[in-house]
Amino acid sequence: MYDEQTRAIALAAMAAGESLNAISKRLGVSRAALRDWRDGKVRRSPMSNCPRCGSGTLDAPSYAHLLGLYLGDGCLSRHRREVYALRIACDDAYPRLIDEAEGVVRAVHPNRSVHRVRAVGCTSVMSYWKHWPCLFPQHAPGRKHLRRIELVDWQREIVAEYPELFLRGLFNSDGCRVANWTTRTVAGQTKRYEYPRYMFSNESADIMRLCQAALDLLHIPWRMPRPNALSVARREAVGRMDGFVGPKA
Template sequence: MYDGETRSIALAAIGAGESLNSISKRLGVSRATLRDWRDRPARTPYPNDCPVCANGKLPPAPYAHLLGLYLGDGCLSKHRRDVYALRIACDDAYPRLIDEAASAVADVHPARPVHRVQAVGYTAVLSYWKHWPCLFPQHGPGPKHRRKIELAPWQQQIVATHPELFLRGLFNSDGCRITNWTTRTVRGEVKRYEYPRYMFSNESPDIMHLCQQSLNQLSIPWRMPAPTPSP
């Protein structure tokens, strides 16, 4: 697959009368691909175009979900030819959440297949693309909790528009749901009440703050656990 910039350069050269053989040698693009671009120029936007540095389209709702998954339990790793692998670690105990993560990746980048790689106790949802760092500028050396995590303005706008999906990604990757219970005396009879409790745990204070901001936007009450006393 070629990025949108390469395609644009090739089309401009074709329009200027340069031969396909010359363009192929200069850009490293096969002549068959160049003929396809020449004969079907109206096929835009190109599905592999980056929505940040080119003219690709970014679906905001799936991206909000995927951003939460990435910040919770995702990472990028560089491979050959500047291709990056996006990995989302998903617990094998929740196959539906694995399906959701794979769907979010496919919706954000439909031009390439989404792989599921089995590991010990978890499944890695995996996708390769040169432009994953464009979509996740929070990528950097070392663990996320050891560096500053801030959202770019365009990311802030997406999260503000879809806070519920951003939270879904965070809680699905680095959260859990438990059942709490309490008792109450009603008309002389002790009754037991059960209710769900959601917990989100992340070592990055910046990611915790992003979670809290979205909870506040949705008017969802939250609190931090009391610190554990020193022995």
């Protein structure tokens, strides 16, 4: 489908006597469409099912999860005819998370097919749609940590309503649950103690702040051992995280 500006330019060119073949080559419009415009046959575009600019509805819980995955290991790439590919990169070591990523993509846009593209040690969950940028306005050229990442109002509302699912997406992409250890001297003997904690790593300070804010909504304490790494280590906090994130394997 072509936009109204392209149609107006083509009609002006036809009125000026330019040939359909020349207009087709210059504007990238098929000659069949040009003939329809010349003869007054206007094909109406079907109503979009985009939840933002059309008549579609958004599965908000699944979107909160997918937003976390996108900010962690996702990207959009532009293809022909203004179609965008949503790509979520998944580690082959965690097949359950690959299935989960595919499931939330299907839930957010059930009318499109979802593909798996395999590479060495990695599987990309992909879906093509013209309206992915409507759902991810953070999309822009360049790596996420080199540009500003902010949520718009409607995204903030969804994250505020479903912070657990947003955090699940973030930690499933750029986080992990690990076993740490420490030593203590008890009755003159050195004993080793192990304890679990969650780690989230991301080079984007903006994405890190979004993770912190979601944890704050749930009153889950965290600390920053490094500028690009967040830790949740208190026993009660780890127990709460186990309830909605859990180990990847």
